[in-house]
Each structure stands twice: as C-alpha cells, then as structure tokens.
Amino acid sequence: xxxxxxxxxxxxxxxxxxxxxxxxxxxxxxxxxxxxxxxxxxxxxxxxxxxxxxxxxxxxxxxxxxxxxxxxxxxxxxxxxxxxxxxxxxxxxxxxxxxxxxxxxxxxxxxxxxxxxxxxxxxxxxxxxxxxxxxxxxxxxxxxxxxxxxxxxxxxxxxxxxxxxxxxxxxxxxxxxxxxxxxxxxxxxxxxxxxxxxxxxxxxxxxxxxxxxxxxxxxxxxxxxxxxxxxxxxxxxxxxxxxxxxxxxxxxxxxxxxxxxxxxxxxxxxxxxxxxxxxxxxxxxxxxxxxxxxxxxxxxxxxxxxxxxxxxxxxxxxxxxxxxxxxxxxxxxxxxxxxxxxxxxxxxxxxxxxxxxxxxxxxxxxxxxxxxxxxxxxxxxxxxxxxxxxxx
Numbered sequence: 001x002x003x004x005x006x007x008x009x010x011x012x013x014x015x016x017x018x019x020x021x022x023x024x025x026x027x028x029x030x031x032x033x034x035x036x037x038x039x040x041x042x043x044x045x046x047x048x049x050x051x052x053x054x055x056x057x058x059x060x061x062x063x064x065x066x067x068x069x070x071x072x073x074x075x076x077x078x079x080x081x082x083x084x085x086x087x088x089x090x091x092x093x094x095x096x097x098x099x100x101x102x103x104x105x106x107x108x109x110x111x112x113x114x115x116x117x118x119x120x121x122x123x124x125x126x127x128x129x130x131x132x133x134x135x136x137x138x139x140x141x142x143x144x145x146x147x148x149x150x151x152x153x154x155x156x157x158x159x160x161x162x163x164x165x166x167x168x169x170x171x172x173x174x175x176x177x178x179x180x181x182x183x184x185x186x187x188x189x190x191x192x193x194x195x196x197x198x199x200x201x202x203x204x205x206x207x208x209x210x211x212x213x214x215x216x217x218x219x220x221x222x223x224x225x226x227x228x229x230x231x232x233x234x235x236x237x238x239x240x241x242x243x244x245x246x247x248x249x250x251x252x253x254x255x256x257x258x259x260x261x262x263x264x265x266x267x268x269x270x271x272x273x274x275x276x277x278x279x280x281x282x283x284x285x286x287x288x289x290x291x292x293x294x295x296x297x298x299x300x301x302x303x304x305x306x307x308x309x310x311x312x313x314x315x316x317x318x319x320x321x322x323x324x325x326x327x328x329x330x331x332x333x334x335x336x337x338x339x340x341x342x343x344x345x346x347x348x349x350x351x352x353x354x355x356x357x358x359x360x361x362x363x364x365x366x367x368x369x370x371x372x373x374x375x376x377x378x379x380x381x382x383x384x385x386x387x388x389x390x391x392x
Contacts, residue, residue, distance in 0.1 A: 031288035035224040040231030041295035057272030072297040079140040081296035086121035092387030131221040155181040187236045203229035207270045218281040306376035
C-alpha cells in the first residue's frame with residue numbers, strides 16, 4: 001500500500017538509471033532517491049490522523065506528490081512483498097514466497113533468507129553501475145549484499161551476527177545501541193508494556209542509525225530505509241485501540257489504546273527529519289530529490305476468522321480430511337501439495353493431485369459464514385494463476 005508513488009516506482013527508477021549507465025561512460029547524475037518503507041501502513045489509520053494534523057510530514061508529502069492504494073503480492077507478507085518491491089518481479093521470478101521454505105526431502109520448514117532471492121535487487125544493479133546506495137532494514141535482506149555503499153539487513157535474522165556490509169559497520173551499530181527485530185514475539189498478559197517498550201525502543205534505535213548513517217553518506221544515489229515497528233505494534237495492540245474488537249479490554253485500553261497512534265506520530269517525525277536531511281544534502285550537491293513512501297501491505301482489525309487448515313482437517317458431512325495428505329501453511333492459507341518426483345513423501349499420482357486440488361477449491365469456495373451468509377474467501381487460485389517465472 002504505497003503512500004507516495006507506487007511499488008512499481010523503484011523498478012522504473014532502476015530501469016532509467018541502468019539504461020543511462022549502459023551507454024558507456026558514467027551518466028549525468030540524476031536525482032537522489034530516498035525510499036521510506038513503512039511496514040503495514042494503511043490509509044484507514046493515516047487518513048484521519050493526517051486530517052487531524054497529527055502526521056504533518058506524511059500529509060505534506062502526500063499533498064506534494066501522488067498517492068494511492070495498490071494490491072500487494074500474493075501472499076501479502078513482508079518477505080515476498082519487500083523482495084518484489086526491491087526487484088520489480090513477482091515471487092514466481094524471485095523465488096521467495098513466505099517466511100518459511102519447506103525442504104522437499106525432509107518436509108521440514110526452515111526460515112527463509114535473502115540467499116533464496118534469485119534475481120538482483122535494485123541496489124545491486126545500481127552498485128554494478130557505479131552508483132552509491134545505503135540500505136537499512138529492508139526485510140528479507142539477511143545475509144547482506146555487498147554493495148557500493150552500506151547495507152544493514154532486515155528481518156528475519158538467522159542469528160545476531162553478520163548483518164551488515166561492510167562487516168565492520170556491525171560493531172559501530174551495536175556500540176550505538178542498535179536493535180534487531182526478533183521473530184516470534186507474543187503479547188503476554190501482564191507484560192503488555194514490556195512489549196510496547198521493546199517495539200518503541202527498537203524503532204528509536206533504528207531512526208538514530210538512519211540519521212547517523214545518512215549524515216555520514218551525504219551523496220548517496222539511493223537510500224532505502226524501512227521502519228517495521230508500525231507493523232509489529234499494529235499486530236499486538238490493535239485490539240486496545242478499536243473499541244468494537246472482540247478482544248477489546250477497556251481497562252488495558254486506558255493505557256495501551258494510544259500505542260499505535262503515538263508510534264505513528266514518532267514515525268511521522270522521523271520521516272520529516274530524514275526528508276529534510278536528504279533535501280539539504282541534495283541541495284548541497286546541486287541535485288534534485290525524489291521521495292517514495294511505500295508499504296508492503298495494509299492492516300485492519302480481525303473480528304472473525306475462517307481457518308482453512310482447521311476446516312480441511314475436520315470437514316463437515318463426513319468428507320475426508322484433506323490435511324491428512326497435504327500440508328496447509330497458516331500464514332496465508334497456502335496449501336502445499338507434494339509433487340511426485342520432487343518430494344519423496346509424495347504418494348499420490350498427478351491425476352489424483354489434480355482431483356484433490358479441484359476438490360479443495362470447490363469445498364473452500366462453497367463455505368459461507370453462518371452469521372450472515374457471506375463468503376470469507378476473496379478468491380482461490382492455483383499457483384500458475386497468480387505467479388509466473390522459473391520458480392512457480
């Protein structure tokens with residue numbers, strides 16, 4: 001859900017720069033480009049806050065440029081979405097579909113890393129064209145790429161070491177109190193303030209690093225910074241903000257109901273500082289500045305949920321349970337079908353698999369909410385209907 005520009009804009013920028021670079025000598029210097037990623041941003045929240053004057057810097061950017069709500073990738077998760085934003089291609093071409101990758105031999109799911117990315121991102125292309133880049137906390141960039149500039153990897157992190165390029169930058173960041181996002185957080189009753197504090201402190205450390213690094217590199221051609229605290233705090237604290245939420249707790253809401261809004265106010269201030277610094281640097285270099293504010297997906301409160309994995313495991317009317325045979329990923333309701341010749345566990349023929357897939361789609365698309373009769377399914381699709389490329 002880009003706020004200014006579009007998710008395709010980084011791709012267009014890349015093509016223009018590389019087209020010029022291909023002419024031989026180093027091309028004339030174009031604008032400096034600043035990309036600010038706000039993970040999980042949604043106009044449902046930002047519109048009223050901008051109108052109320054609470055987010056003046058985002059409002060100013062929106063009024064000075066173009067904005068719109070776009071569809072994300074499928075599934076709308078950080079790893080495939082940010083990788084698509086950085087490469088300009090769909091998951092079927094870049095090879096990253098989820099936080100996890102299922103090993104076809106062991107059928108064990110492993111945490112996905114940037115090593116699975118199969119096409120070069122824009123910062124690699126620019127580095128190869130003798131352009132300078134600074135990349136901070138873009139998800140699915142660990143291990144970091146060797147770039148003409150610097151890179152600080154974003155989540156997920158296989159461990160707490162080796163997340164920067166050049167490597168010595170890591171020591172400077174750790175000394176300054178830089179914090180990595182961690183996976184698997186939980187909102188533990190009685191410790192809500194602890195999680196809020198962790199999210200806010202991680203954001204503030206990242207903002208300090210962003211200001212320091214960009215100040216030390218005033219003439220970068222591309223700077224790309226992602227703030228993930230917006231996504232993390234919305235995951236855990238939405239129910240305290242929304243009074244109609246089924247898990248809303250009025251007592252906790254008295255102290256936690258402003259958690260999301262207050263962090264967005266800080267994010268807006270950080271956007272203002274980063275843009276002002278980048279503009280001063282561009283002016284000093286006699287260059288224009290292009291600013292893009294983008295997100296990987298939107299956000300909303302979930303009041304009712306249909307869980308396909310549970311439905312297929314315990315089907316109505318005596319139908320056979322699908323998940324006795326297949327594995328259903330829970331992140332985006334992706335049914336993983338073992339293929340004969342690929343997974344050693346695959347026991348059903350391709351014809352049987354085809355019948356199973358048809359049955360699964362028909363069964364899920366026929367589901368209706370007992371309260372109101374609406375379908376909980378936007379659409380069901382086979383992989384080849386939504387992806388294209390070598391890794392479909």
